[in-house]
Amino acid sequence: MVVKQSPRSVVQPCTRSYEWNDIPRSHQWSFVEGEARRILKSYNSYVIPPSFALNVTEVTKWVRILSVLAGRLGRMSGGNEVLVCTNGDISANKMLDAIDKAVERVFMEVYIFDDSPLAARFVTALKNAAKRGCKVILVVDYVSFKTLFLILLQIGSFNFPTLYHNELTKEGVEVLTFNPVGNRKLAVGTLPFRNHKKILLIDNHTAFCGSMNISMDSTSQEMGGNGRFHDVNVQLRGPVVCDLAEVFKRTLEMSSYNTEELQCIPINPIEGGVVVQVLESDVSSLKRRTGIQSSLATVLSNAEHSVYLTTSYFYPPGFLRRSLSAAIKRNVDIHMLLSGNSDIPGDINATMHVLRKFFKKKAQDNFKVFMTTKEHCHGKYIVVDDVWSSIGSFNWDRWSSRRNLEVSVGIFDPHTARKLKDLQHEKETESIEYTRESSLQRPIMLKLFDSFLHKLVKFSGRNCFDGLSSNGFKSRFKRAFLRTFVDDNAGEIIALSNMAGV
Structure with missing residues (x-):
């Protein structure tokens, strides 16, 4: 059996932070593989369609896929617990409760x-944690660019009140603003380079990751919000928490923060837990961490039964669009839940232009698109073959793929996959289906308008805005990449050369 990998242009080497002798048991491949096989063995006992029952060949395939993902794209561990928080209210309550129970630190x-x-x-919860003696660090993005159409919106944490900042710092909370606009001495990149990550870490045992911001849109009126966004988070317990802590530390290091004292020792694997991998997107550094993009391309290229995708701002880069198209051709059942009530003017029009590219091809009964009407679909997750799922901050657009700092978790667990799939089914019943007929019969003037807005979106995502397209940068990047690659892999290169008789 051949496991298809994502394109070479997407997959980049991943520098490991552990030496082999220091790798915790939860992260050793022998343990992870054993946990994966145990999970797959219990898969057939789970209530799923009989046609999806796994055979020996599929078990081998998924173990090989995990091996590819673990070897190159990010830390993977076994023995974790995952709880899906299906809306902003549930997420917020669990996050606040976790902060209130923190003993050592809150990141x-x-x-x-x-x-x-x-x-x-x-703010109150963070201040109270600091008063209890916890080390509390809050990193907020300072500005985000939703001004694609020259409309000034509430952007990033630009409205983060000075009063909050003063209250937090007075109680000992360290507040960092990422890549601030007003003080370019503290800048870590060009203005469009934003930190889109959304994570919360409690001590070394609990973490949250997903799509939810701390904003009016994220919760219902019962919690003081307006209920405008549909957000989904996961609560994580287990060794994966320290892997997310490494992601958090890298953000701090970009701001020249000394992270030597912020060590995280993974807890022991939880019996009966699941396999979780931390995936990143950071194309700003020479290491070019593209674990999110590469994992999506790899898993999609091996999908055989179904792909359920919930996302906002759907204008995917070419490699993801091609991966979806290839899955459709293989007769994989594709369901997409997109936003029909977006917070960005023109977003829906640009999305409809992209969808038309799918609908223009031969009619397929296995490709269905649903668009929310009551709320903006802000959740970001995907479920493949009822086994593997990924959830986090990554949008299927050029900004997430080619510019922002992003983080997601890949989860190998049929129970979590089923929970997310059922949630999407539930939201589909509250949405409208956008059919092939609706797309192709759209009035010509609207099609032209859709195309124009899509071109604006595409243009806004070009690397030229980030200074990434100059020949000087490319030359420096290539030299640094080759030097780093040789330094990190010198022993392996020499050994392979000797084996080949070179």
């Missing part, structure tokens, strides 16, 4: 932190 990294009642509750 929070979020894109938007506004002046809503929800934000006030988080």
Whole structure:
């Protein structure tokens, strides 16, 4: 059996932080493989369609896929617990409860932190944690670019109140603003380079990851919000927490923060737990961490039964669009839940232009698109073959793929996959189906308008805005990449050369 890997242009080498002798048992491949086989063995006892029952060949395939992902794309561990938080209210309550129970530290990294009642509750919780003696660090993005169409919106944490900042720092909370606009001495990149990650870490045992910001849009009126967004998070317990802590530390290091004292020792694997991998996207550094993109391309290229995708701002880069198209041709059942009530003017039009590229091809009964109407679909997750799922901050657009800092977790667990799939089914019943007929019969003037807005979106995602397209940068990058690759792999290169008789 051949396991298809993602394109070479997407997959990049991953520098390991552990030496082999220091790798915790939870992260050793022998343990992870054993856990994966145990999970797959229990898969057939789970209530699933009989046609999806796994055979020996599929078990071998998935073990090989995990081996490819673990070897190159990010830390993978076994023995974790995953709880799906199906809306913003559930996520916020569990996050606040976890902060209140923190003993040693609270690390929070979020894109938007506004002046809503929800934000006030988080400020209080963070201050109380600091008063109890916890080390509390809050990283907020300072500005985000939703001004694609020259419309000034509430952007990033630009509305993060000075009062909140003063209250937090007075109680000992360290507040860092990522790549600030007003003070370019603290800048870590060009203005469009944003930190879109959304994670919360409690001590070394609990973490949250997903799509939810700390904003008015994220929760219902019962919690002081407006209920405009559909957000989905996961609560994680187990060794994966320290892997997310490494992601958080890398953000701090970009701001020249000394992270030597922020060591995280993984807890022991939880019996009966699941396999979780931390995936990143950071194309700003020479290491070019593209674990999210590469894992999506790899898993999609091996999908055989179904792909359920929930995302916002659907204008995927070419390699993801081609991966989806190839899955459709293989007769894989594709369901997509997109936003029909977006927070960005023109977003839906640009999305419809992309969808038309799929619908123009031969009619396929296995490709269905649903668009939310009551709320903006802000969740970001995918389920493949009822076994593997991924959830985090990554949008299927050029900004997430080619510019922002992003983080997701890949989860190998049929129970989590089924929970996310059932959630998408539930939302589909509340949405409208966007059919092939609706797309192809759309009035010509609207099609032209859709195309124009899509070109604007595509143009805004070009690397030229980040200084990534100059010949000087490319030359420096190539030299640094080759030098780093040779330094990291010198022993392996020499050994392979000797084996080949070179």
